[in-house]
Amino acid sequence: MQEIKVQLSQHKKDKPAQEQLPFGRFFTDHMFVMDYSKDKGWFDARVIPYQPIVLDPAAIIFHYGQTVFEGLKAYITKDQDVLLFRPEENMKRMNRSNRRLCIPEIDEDLGLEALKKLISIDRDWIPNKEGTSLYIRPFVFATEPYLGVAPSTTYQFVIILSPVGAYYKEGINPVKIAVESEYVRAVKGGTGNAKTAGNYASSLKAQEEAEAEGYSQVLWLDGKEHKYIEEVGSMNVFFKINGEVVTPELNGSILEGITRKSVIELLKHWNIPVIEKKISMEEIYQAHGEGKLEEAFGTGTAAVISPIGELNWENHKLTIHNGETGELSKKIYDTLTGIQTGIKEDPFNWVLKVE
Incomplete structure (x- = not known):
């Protein structure tokens, strides 16, 4: 070396x-x-x-x-x-x-x-x-x-x-997210699973329009069918539906988040069911209508965990967990930040001490 x-x-x-x-x-x-x-x-x-x-x-x-x-x-x-x-x-x-x-x-x-x-x-x-x-x-x-x-x-x-300080002004308080219906972030075969500048430049227009409507971020759908959920702005996304946690599977156009990976490992450690699969916005809308959509949150280095209090999809406003931080989101946030700051035990050997 x-x-x-x-x-x-x-x-x-x-x-x-x-x-x-x-x-x-x-x-x-x-x-x-x-x-x-x-x-x-x-x-x-x-x-x-x-x-x-x-x-x-x-x-x-x-x-x-x-x-x-x-x-x-x-x-x-x-x-x-x-x-x-x-x-x-x-x-x-x-x-x-x-x-x-x-x-x-x-x-x-x-x-x-x-x-x-x-x-x-x-x-x-x-x-x-x-x-x-x-x-x-x-x-x-x-x-x-x-x-x-x-x-x-x-x-x-x-x-x-x-x-x-905090990436979002809301901190650990829930953010409002607009589901993007016009623009596309990435497609399979492109650079969506690489962390490269162009991915973020192409997201700016949708982000600007969402902020003008009072939303913190956009939820991206797939570039081919414009149907399946991919990620939220600079974060991966998770949904708790009827006691089960679901997150979009990695498909070549979704960034492989390190916080995402850690959350999945943490949920499995807690014996909480977690599934990686294709999930459509229609499924989320249906789960919300049936009262089964219990929580939603984004994961990323900058925000760690960012609870989602509202999704706006085709002018349907889906309020999640009464617009408040859910118990699981808070538990994950407290555990991850606790491990990161040395307050909580690290059973996974995730932290590295700088000598």
């Missing part, structure tokens, strides 16, 4: 107040950078002061969107230990995304080591107020100046850190 060089910043930033800390607006003093060329492979791993990235105007990232990213969090415990939640899964998923976008794979051990070193240098940026954390954004992008549709021959791998 190559050595990671360190250049410390001589100009420390003022840290933001932890009260009402926004999501993704502040960044720490340092960043990790590593370069790639076809001849050298990945080289020059370094931690440097946080600074702008300088690129040629013809860099492939600007024109053809060849980039992937990840998102995870670091938490500080009451004993001042720094914990990461399943970071090895993020490195694995980054390489799955890399393969789909024709980007050279990262050495996962080196990526994890770089992440840990950067956090240890900027650990005093980790907020300790309840509901806060240090958001970690690793990303790779094409840097070759070339106006041709082909994989780049040069790349940069960068990690930046951001102290954050």
Whole structure:
């Protein structure tokens, strides 16, 4: 494994107040950078002061969107230990995304080591107020100046850190979701199961229109039949129907969420029935009409668990659990955040301590 060089910043930033800390607006003093060329492979791993990235105007990232990213969090415990939640899964998923976008794979051990070193240098940026954390954004992008549709021959791998509060202003309180009836996020065979920028750019129009109607996010349906549920904005989605938890099965156009995977494993550990399958919006509508739709919630790194209090599908407003947080949603949220922050026991060995 190559050595990671360190250049410390001589100009420390003022840290933001932890009260009402926004999501993704502040960044720490340092960043990790590593370069790639076809001849050298990945080289020059370094931690440097946080600074702008300088690129040629013809860099492939600007024109053809060849980039992937990840998102995870670091938490500080009451004993001042720094914990990461399943970071090895993020490195694995980054390489799955890399393969789909024709980007050279990262050495996962080196990526994890770089992440840990950067956090240890900027650990005093980790907020300790309840509901806060240090958001970690690793990303790779094409840097070759070339106006041709082909994989780049040069790349940069960068990690930046951001102290954050809740992703949604509602926090753990239920959000209102609009079921998208016009636009499509992804289709099987596309890049829906990769964490790449274009997926999110294509979601902005629907998100903007939903927010104008008072909704926090959109629920995406499949791109072929526009019938089957896929995911909610930046989250996977779960429904509790008649005592059973159902979530859309991975089909090539749904992102394989790490929080999703953890929730499924947690539910099985609790002996709560959980099924991964194709599920239509019509089934959800019918279950709601029969009084069997007990809870719904989204899962993702940013929000962890976000209960859904209302779905609007073709002007049918489905109020779920009286618009209040359900017992199972709260239990999952408390358990996951408890494990992540070291408050609760971790029987799964999900957390990694940053030394």
